[in-house]
Amino acid sequence: MRELLENAYGYLFEDELIEEIIKVAQYRKFKSDDYLIEIGDAILFMPLLLSGAIKILREDEKGDEFLLYFLERGDTCAMTMNCCMGKSKSKIRAVAETDGEMLMIPVEYMETWLTKYKTWRNYVLESYNIRFNEMLEAIDTLAFKNLDERIYKYLVDKVKVLGNTEIANTHQEIASEMHTSRVVVSRLLKGLEIDGKIKLHRNKIEVLKF
Incomplete structure (x- = not known):
């Protein structure tokens, strides 16, 4: 101890x-x-x-x-x-x-x-x-932040806490913590991927910029 x-x-x-x-x-x-x-x-x-x-x-x-x-x-x-x-x-x-x-x-x-x-x-x-x-x-x-900004900040905060750029949270888990639906989260995550901020994988999310 x-x-x-x-x-x-x-x-x-x-x-x-x-x-x-x-x-x-x-x-x-x-x-x-x-x-x-x-x-x-x-x-x-x-x-x-x-x-x-x-x-x-x-x-x-x-x-x-x-x-x-x-x-x-x-x-x-x-x-x-x-x-x-x-x-x-x-x-x-x-x-x-x-x-x-x-x-x-x-x-x-x-x-x-x-x-x-x-x-x-x-x-x-x-x-x-x-x-x-x-x-x-x-x-x-x-x-004051839009939902896509809130989700991105959530992902960046997780990266800093975990010390790992790959996050294993499901879209539904993120939706629950963001008070929204899985469909909305999936759409916004796709937008963040298009912007080059994240990379979506089968069972994880990789944060590219933070």
């Missing part, structure tokens, strides 16, 4: 905090598509992502999902932290985008560490700032 923790967070946290995290954290492995947090769950732990990627989703009254942001190694979830501090239930769904590992910090340590460790306080505040900006970007994308 120590090596994974130091690789992901050693440049952020002092040795004393690393030691405390090792003592109190629970280690968890997860697989791609695992549901890690559900809407309405009581939040008892704050995640520190050691490897892999997790997508954070909101759900509307119709049950449709909307992607807020991705978490990668070295990240935590600001929405989860907010629920921890407010002792409220989860308002988001966290789903594993890839296989990975994380440490789960019991919520009772969060407030103590805010006053005890300056590096922890800076990390929490910076995480809030990053996630807030990402949510603003997600709102701007939904409000």
